[in-house]
Amino acid sequence: MELRPVLDIGGLLVSSFVVHAVLAIATLLALNPVLSKVRARRVVWNLPLAEFGILICLVGLYTILL
Numbered sequence: 625m626e627l628r629p630v631l632d633i634g635g636l637l638v639s640s641f642v643v644h645a646v647l648a649i650a651t652l653l654a655l656n657p658v659l660s661k662v663r664a665r666r667v668v669w670n671l672p673l674a675e676f677g678i679l680i681c682l683v684g685l686y687t688i689l690l
Contacts, residue, residue, distance in 0.1 A: 631643055640687075640690070641683075641687070643690075644683050644686040644687050644690065645683055647682075647686050647690075648679055648682035648683040648685075648686055649679065651682050652675065652678060652679050652682060655678070
C-alpha cells in the first residue's frame with residue numbers, strides 16, 4: 625500500500641491530511657442528526673469537546689484507511 629503525502633487534484637497539490645480532515649468534517653456533519661436522534665447529546669457534559677474528539681478520531685481513521 626502506497627502512502628501519498630500529496631494529492632494532485634486538477635493540477636493543485638493538496639496535502640492528504642487536508643483531504644482526510646475534510647472527509648472527517650463531512651462525516652461529523654452527517655453524524656450530528658443521528659446523534660441528536662438517539663439523544664446522545666444529553667449524556668455529554670461538554671458537547672464541543674466531544675465533537676472535537678470524534679473529529680480527531682475520524683481524521684485518524686481516514687488516515688489509517690486511506
